Amino acid sequence: MKKNLLLATLLLTTTAWAQKFEGLALTPPMGWNTWNTFAANIDERLVKETAQTMIDNGMRDAGYVYIVVDDCWEAKDRAADGTIVADPLKFPSGMKALGDFLHSKGFKFGIHNCAGTRTCADFPGGRGHEYQDALRYAAWGVDYLKYDWCNHGTADARETYKTMRDALHTAGRPIVFSLCEWGQNKPWEWAKDVGHLWRTTGDITNCYDCRKKWSMGWKVILDSQVELFEFAGPGHWNDPDMLEVGNNGLTLAESRAHFSLWCMLAAPLMAGNDVRNMSKEIRDILTDRDVIAIDQDPLGKQAQRWETHPDHEVWVKQLSHDEWAVCILNPGPVPAKITYAWKELEYYFKGNYQVRDVWQKKNLGTTSSNFSGEIAPHDVALFRLSRLTDG
Numbered sequence: 001m002k003k004n005l006l007l008a009t010l011l012l013t014t015t016a017w018a019q020k021f022e023g024l025a026l027t028p029p030m031g032w033n034t035w036n037t038f039a040a041n042i043d044e045r046l047v048k049e050t051a052q053t054m055i056d057n058g059m060r061d062a063g064y065v066y067i068v069v070d071d072c073w074e075a076k077d078r079a080a081d082g083t084i085v086a087d088p089l090k091f092p093s094g095m096k097a098l099g100d101f102l103h104s105k106g107f108k109f110g111i112h113n114c115a116g117t118r119t120c121a122d123f124p125g126g127r128g129h130e131y132q133d134a135l136r137y138a139a140w141g142v143d144y145l146k147y148d149w150c151n152h153g154t155a156d157a158r159e160t161y162k163t164m165r166d167a168l169h170t171a172g173r174p175i176v177f178s179l180c181e182w183g184q185n186k187p188w189e190w191a192k193d194v195g196h197l198w199r200t201t202g203d204i205t206n207c208y209d210c211r212k213k214w215s216m217g218w219k220v221i222l223d224s225q226v227e228l229f230e231f232a233g234p235g236h237w238n239d240p241d242m243l244e245v246g247n248n249g250l251t252l253a254e255s256r257a258h259f260s261l262w263c264m265l266a267a268p269l270m271a272g273n274d275v276r277n278m279s280k281e282i283r284d285i286l287t288d289r290d291v292i293a294i295d296q297d298p299l300g301k302q303a304q305r306w307e308t309h310p311d312h313e314v315w316v317k318q319l320s321h322d323e324w325a326v327c328i329l330n331p332g333p334v335p336a337k338i339t340y341a342w343k344e345l346e347y348y349f350k351g352n353y354q355v356r357d358v359w360q361k362k363n364l365g366t367t368s369s370n371f372s373g374e375i376a377p378h379d380v381a382l383f384r385l386s387r388l389t390d391g
């Protein structure tokens with residue numbers, strides 16, 4: 001009897017205390033994910049080679065520390081006792097060894113699974129195994145869990161994700177919890193206390209503004225983020241999906257604009273290309289410290305779209321210390337000659353600011369004069385404005 005009482009008290013206390021891990025993802029998580037380029041073609045060699053490349057090419061030191069193994073890492077079925085197991089052919093050394101390797105190289109270890117019975121690629125999902133899986137992930141040294149939403153049946157999204165949150169918390173290892181529920185149940189309204197980031201749409205694909213059955217280009221996603229700015233902040237981010245920067249299907253300008261705007265959105269920056277085989281231009285985009293600094297600004301504000309015209313859109317992001325990032329996108333098919341008066345932005349800031357062209361690495365004078373320049377189709381001009389001291 002006493003034992004039962006003790007157990008009940010323990011259970012109550014654990015449940016009451018279960019919460020998401022605080023103090024994680026205070027700036028948008030950055031890293032690399034296997035899915036966009038490799039889908040099911042993954043193994044431990046790919047992950048290790050990618051990690052080594054990211055050390056050699058400066059990505060790790062630029063902040064890309066979460067290496068996330070997406071769908072298709074599991075064996076087709078769980079073990080007889082329900083334990084989730086890795087595919088022994090793809091990951092012969094096991095996930096604990098992979099985690100140890102990544103940690104020894106200065107990375108964090110991310111993994112994918114699903115809140116439903118099976119993952120989208122038909123591997124074992126987490127439903128009914130949440131506490132068992134959370135213990136396993138903790139034992140493997142996992143630091144980041146992306147949790148998908150395929151095959152969820154009639155499950156309630158909020159309750160289902162809370163169950164996994166509680167399981168992770170109970171297992172005790174601080175893990176960034178990335179909800180991948182595609183925005184179907186407006187997670188921005190309820191997920192702040194459940195996870196650290198939540199997908200806002202279906203999948204991104206490698207084009208500017210195409211729409212496919214389940215996936216879409218970055219411009220389509222961008223347009224659907226406009227109303228969501230107020231929900232993002234340190235420890236809880238809107239996730240407009242991983243980067244297609246450097247993938248076939250995007251011009252260099254489109255890759256640059258995609259990256260710039262994801263930084264404006266304070267989006268998680270998960271590279272999704274084959275970093276072992278990328279051009280210098282793409283590497284320079286992904287590792288540009290000044291652009292990344294806009295994404296990683298500690299204030300954690302997501303940009304607002306201030307204006308939309310056929311040949312230019314103006315996005316504004318507040319930064320710390322009375323600085324601002326402004327991004328002008330040319331969404332049109334021909335070059336746009338733009339003259340922009342900074343006083344158009346007086347709703348956000350008044351007074352005199354120094355204007356720096358972030359990609360060109362040039363100071364352009366102050367906000368007392370206009371910006372004039374040409375922006376190529378689907379390209380951007382990106383500025384950082386810093387307050388000039390009065391007098």
Ligand code: GLA
Pocket residue numbers: 035070071112119120121148180202203
């Ligand atoms: C869903 C997710 C993708 C990816 C795949 C894997 O489509 O939205 O990001 O994880 O599943 O099957």
